[in-house]
Amino acid sequence: MDELTQHRVAAPGLTATQLYALLQLRSEVFVVEQACSYLDPDGRDLEAGTIHLWLAAADGTVAAYVRVLHEPGGGRRIGRVVTAPSRRGRGLAGRLIDDVLAWAEAPVVLDAQSHLVTVYQRHGFVADGAEFVEDGIPHTPMRFDARS
Numbered sequence: 001m002d003e004l005t006q007h008r009v010a011a012p013g014l015t016a017t018q019l020y021a022l023l024q025l026r027s028e029v030f031v032v033e034q035a036c037s038y039l040d041p042d043g044r045d046l047e048a049g050t051i052h053l054w055l056a057a058a059d060g061t062v063a064a065y066v067r068v069l070h071e072p073g074g075g076r077r078i079g080r081v082v083t084a085p086s087r088r089g090r091g092l093a094g095r096l097i098d099d100v101l102a103w104a105e106a107p108v109v110l111d112a113q114s115h116l117v118t119v120y121q122r123h124g125f126v127a128d129g130a131e132f133v134e135d136g137i138p139h140t141p142m143r144f145d146a147r148s
Contacts, residue, residue, distance in 0.1 A: 004092070055096065063087040063092055
């Protein structure tokens with residue numbers, strides 16, 4: 001496996017080339033692979049408080065990605081967690097989640113695809129609400145509070 005470089009960029013510092021690569025992976029997985037017809041660019045990618053984290057190969061190909069938003073009541077929201085199909089099973093998204101949990105103010109919340117709840121539980125998240133369906137996929141709200 002080639003060397004991957006981790007990036008953490010606040011929305012105002014994101015280049016058009018970087019944003020394109022991130023949106024391309026998100027579309028490949030969320031829209032095409034998961035067959036969800038929805039508008040992925042939701043207007044939040046370029047908000048001042050949004051942080052983009054990703055692992056990329058030397059050629060710029062994105063291997064894994066996580067978007068982190070400010071929550072209105074405080075804390076952060078993790079979303080758009082994605083790993084390139086050819087890079088799955090290596091814990092790449094988990095590395096990014098761990099990085100977020102190391103610096104983000106608590107609480108950190110996310111809506112996990114329900115089949116991935118145990119993955120997020122390994123990072124310290126707990127279910128925090130009833131399961132719901134979004135874009136035809138069951139999701140479970142989850143929450144992480146600061147480690148004591």
